[in-house]
Amino acid sequence: MRRIYDYQIKELVKKLCIQANTVLRRDVFAALKSALKKEKNKIAKRILSAIIKNALIAQKEGLAICQDTGMAVIFLEVGQDLKITGDLYKAIQEGVRQGYKKGYLRDSIVDPILRNFLDFNPAVIHTEFIKGDRVRITVLPKGFGCENKTKLRMFNPTVSLKEVEDFIIETVRSAGPDACPPFVIGVGIGGTADYACFLAKKALLKKIPNSKFQIPDKSKFSNFQIFKLERKLLDEINKLNIGPMGLGGKTTSLAVNIITYPTHIAGLPVAINISCHVLRSATEVL
Amino acid sequence: MKRIKTPLNKKEVENLKVADEVLLDGIVYTVRDIAHKTLVEIIRKKGEMPFDLKGQIIYYCGPTNTPKGKIIGACGPTTSSRMDEFTPILLKTGLLGMIGKGRRSKKVIEAIKKYKAVYFLTYSGCGALLSKYVKKIRTVAYKELGPEAIYELEVKDFPLIVAIDSKGGDIYA
Structure with a gap:
């Protein structure tokens, strides 16, 4: 042993x-840089540049x-x-x-x-x-600016997917400027109330796909459905015109990450854990 | 780009309009949740304030510990709405400016209009970058509160955006 x-x-x-x-995180940094390239709003571009500059200063000088x-x-x-x-x-x-x-x-x-x-x-x-x-x-x-915007809802099992999507989008809208957009949205769907919250947090660890990201194999049907849902939600969230610091633009969210787990016939827990643009994590195997 | 200095005067504040980008030179006081509660209690009991609010700016910020060889650690803004319940009485007492992130309540907007004050945003989640604009730091009060103590920061070219102006205009409206 x-x-x-x-x-x-x-x-x-x-x-x-x-x-x-x-x-x-490298994937977060890359996503911010790619967002800056795509963003058209002048003030949003300025803020994204400041966010990128901030990360570079922090790394170079060992500052938080x-x-x-x-x-x-x-x-x-x-x-x-x-x-x-x-x-x-x-x-x-x-x-x-x-x-x-x-x-x-x-x-x-x-x-x-x-x-x-x-x-x-x-x-x-x-x-x-x-x-x-x-x-x-x-x-x-x-950080707690974004942690304070966490939401859990226990839906009826007969709920439509559209209602679940609306709940996620509404949560992002109400988090708005206060939680330091652009966000990464962690979503846990299924399990029990506590487990859905855990999955939402864990979803923040999923790597943000880059532009060269391969679309998953359609044969893995369940994964593909989730991937499609993540993309759809991301597109809709980025139409909210919240933008960096809530001052407008199409960069409201860098990613929507969903993790699912089987749940009970009588319900559907959905938890949302938002991360600010400073999504930090470090992993190592011992 | 407009430039302002502290202490602020009413005329200067009235010239600021929503969405103006401003560079600040001078002093800001870091005050967050617990210190807000404390200051409001002092005002209500007519006690002695740790610093004179007249014409000053409060920065909603709790810096990290200070790394060796640095003036200050990361020091970006925290969520302003948590201070909303305490803000009107501070404005009544002479406070003229606030720096933070995010939206303010209706009551705060009304009080800003009434007392002809101003609320600024600065780059949120950019604490490392913002530390570069801080030239000096001094502990004013409540040292035992660590990051929640009141610090006096001397800043130069500190970047701000006017979010609520003295006429009650709101960038998030």
């Missing part, structure tokens, strides 16, 4: 926290891309054949604390009732088991 130690996890989490907060360095959300995928020696969760929390401190990130975490305990952690940890003897760790720092 392959063995790793908790301090290796701690060091990796520490590194990923700094990396995620200072180096914008955004002052809201978020609440760290950790996706932990543990190989079932891996033996981890030591305290895994403690190592992750300590890695977050040390990473946020070393990276001069922001101490944004408070007690929910007293609201007075300032520190860098705890993080929210989602654990899943996978095959093999490796562990895959993703750090997603989630």
Whole structure:
């Protein structure tokens, strides 16, 4: 059985926290650049240029891309054949604390009732088991300007797809300028209420397709349906004329990412988790 | 491109129109949620304010920690609407400008019109870029609140867009 130690996890989490907060994801950066090329609105172009310049400055100088360095959300995928020696969760929390401190990130975490305990952690940890003897760790720092716009709706099973689409578009419209567009829209459809919310967050990790992206194989019918729905929603959202900072233009969203899961005959949970344009995450396998 | 300096005077503010792009030189005070609540409590109890609001600009911002060798860390705007319930009384007390991101409530727009003030936007989600326009930082009050403390920032060429002007014009209307 392959063995790793908790301090290796701690060091990796520490590194990923700094990396995620200072180096914008490549697919997000590419999507912003491609949006700038396509955008016609003058002020939108100016803002997109500033956003791109901001990412370059952050990376070059090791500064946080955004002052809201978020609440760290950790996706932990543990190989079932891996033996981890030591305290895994403690190592992750300590890695977050040390990473946020070393990276001069922001101490944004408070007690929910007293609201007075300032520190860098705890993080929210989602654990899943996978095959093999490796562990895959993703750090997603989630800012709250956009997190505050999260929506969950429990639809009737007889709902039309059109009503689900309208709910998604309406959620984006009401998030508007406050949540720092252009967005990436994470959508979880199915499962239970809590699981749909988890899927919506996880959907933010899906890579944004670039212009050379291959359209998926039609034979994988379910995937193709989702792909078509993502594209349709993206087109409609980009007609809302919200634009960067909400000042107009066709760049309201860079992507719509959907993950589905089977659900109960009596319902259809749909969760939406919006990310601002500073969609940050960093992943590594140990 | 218009240029303004702090402290603001009413005439200067009245010259600003919705969608004007403006460069700011001078002082802004970072005040966010908890500090807003505190300032409003002080005003209601007629206590002593940590700084004089007259003609000043509040910046809705909670910077990161300051990296070694830098003046300030990332320092972009936070969502303004969370401050809406506290804003009218601050405007009544003499505040003339605010910088943040996103929409404001009807009550805030009315108060901006009444007191002939101004609400600006700056590039949201661009905290690293905006740190380049900050030349000095000083802690004014509530140091224990960390990123939610009140800081005095001296800025040069700080980029702004007028979102609500003194006549009540709103860029999001």
